[in-house]
Amino acid sequence: MELKEAKDKFIHTWGTLATQWGINRTMAQIHSLLLLSAKSMNADEIMSELQISRGNVNMNLRDLMDWGLIYKQLLPGERKEYFIAEKDVWKVAKQIAKERRRREIGPLIDAMADLKEGIKPDTAEKEEFLKIVNDISTVTVFADSTLTSLLKADENWLISSFVKVFNR
């Protein structure tokens, strides 16, 4: 079964890459499983598909919802909760970028601001130190605002043109 094989490879690859850049492997695997699934899935299905424990599934489903990558779906007549992934890959990328911006850039900007506050440039040494702090602050704010612009840019002119060009 060739498709099954490709899907497994996809899930495995996604999980491996994720760990290499600081994201939990299981979270990535659950995400890709749902991304590839036409139907929404419940915890038991995910458990048996990925061979992981209930607690693990539960915890990572909640994280994925926090990241805005999956949604809870309540099926009429079903007691169990079902989950479905956001299938619009541009939205997915946007969410990931947003979350990483929040986690990686935000705290850095705050930390540099605190350091700036605390030190008066009354010696050459302190000026040196503040120069570095200021420079990092500047670059970080630059990265932050660049990313924000990109994220706010209307995807319809920014991406759809790229999609058209690359997808054919």
Place this chain on the structure above:
Amino acid sequence: MELKEAKDKFIHTWGTLATQWGINRTMAQIHSLLLLSAKSMNADEIMSELQISRGNVNMNLRDLMDWGLIYKQLLPGERKEYFIAEKDVWKVAKQIAKERRRREIGPLIDAMADLKEGIKPDTAEKEEFLKIVNDISTVTVFADSTLTSLLKADENWLISSFVKVFNR
């Protein structure tokens, strides 16, 4: 001693943040120590300053050189090797972005390309699967090329204007 305190806070903060986004804590601490140091330092000095083992220092110094964030400096009359950090923070940011692009985006592009190769769209299911793979491919290539353009942009018009605006 206020400056010492601020420097320690800087080193500590940098180290903590780094772990939160997948970079080794010690590597980040050594980097910030060198970034804040006017003089180059040798392994023994770094060991005693950060209270870490020789092996750890050695390994992380090599990683930092791989990242292009520090340089080896051979001082005349000295047997020991000295290390000095790149102080141009824009260059530092550029190096970090390059390295992360190489580690995070490159493998993803490759993996998606492999999957595209391996599957023929001869059923609706396979077409579905390939759509996702293609979309990820597209978004990833887009991110890659956007980042590449930013990195290639001449810093003198792109950044220095920002620096002037924000630094005052």
Place this chain on the structure above:
DNA sequence: TTGAATTTTCAAAATATTTTGAAAAAAATA
């Protein structure tokens, strides 16, 4: 209400990563 089904929690176990430190290798000196 009660009780069965489902989800959540969290301490302990398993796994993965980082750090140590001493031995080996390499480099410099005499």
Place this chain on the structure above:
DNA sequence: TATTTTTTTCAAAATATTTTGAAAATTCAA
């Protein structure tokens, strides 16, 4: 060359993170 200094390596230890699974909490139907 032999000796000393310095750097590198890497198995074992320490630490950190992830996963498990059973108990507790919650939800829902009757």
